[in-house]
Amino acid sequence: MKIRDIDQLVKRDARSTLRAEFTVKSINNDQQVVVGEVYAPYVIDSHREMMLPDALVQLAHAFVEEDKIKMVDVLHSNKWIHASIIESFIARKGDPDFQEGAWVLAVKIHDKDIWARVRRGELNGYSLEAYVYKQLADVEYDYLPTHIGLTEQNNGHYHSFIVEVDENGRVMKGWTGPAADGHTHDIRFGTATELGNDHAHRYFLNEVDEDED
Secondary structure, three states, X not given: OEEEOHHHOEEEEEEEEEEEEEXXXXXXXXXXXXXEEEEOOXXXXXXXXXXXXXXXXXXXXXXXXXXOOOOOOOOOOOOOOOEEEXXXXXXXXXXXXXXXXXXXXXXXXXXXXXXXXXXXXXXXXXXXXXXXXXXXXXXEOOOOOEEEEEOOXXXXXXXXXXXXEOOOOOEEEEEEOOOOOOOOOEEOOOOEXXXXXXXXXXXXOOOOOOOXX
């Protein structure tokens, strides 16, 4: 993605709500911990919005400084679950797992019912909600309409998948290939398949190489 005219941003008059979803990248079943990016700079999210690195650092620091590490809910319910933020950091250059400048959280899930939903693949990502001042920006980014890959393993197997997305990166439709017993999964969202045989699979869309023309 290339950013143009970044010095000509226009600040809006009032704060508005920012919501963005990022897929959890690792799950530690023994410790009941999930780890992933909450937000990454220069990434156009599903609401056609992005954050600059400095603003993201300010948001991440304020989250800890204002003692919000117990404020974890499900599906923006604002009903805090029994969970704790045990790590919060900005990914450094050369990090093998996360994009440089991304805000990363590790969350320990104490609630057994919530953890069961994580294990089943029903809860598989972070969704950030914050009040921010939004600004207009002129951006240019690459668009990859079709994504093909393999899901993560769950229930002892994985699937091949194909997903079609629109110009804003929103998943339009998708499906998996069959497992050994013949079952498949539909795909309607950008983080996990639909349930099939009482389970789901997490998956990741292909990333466009920013160095390619």
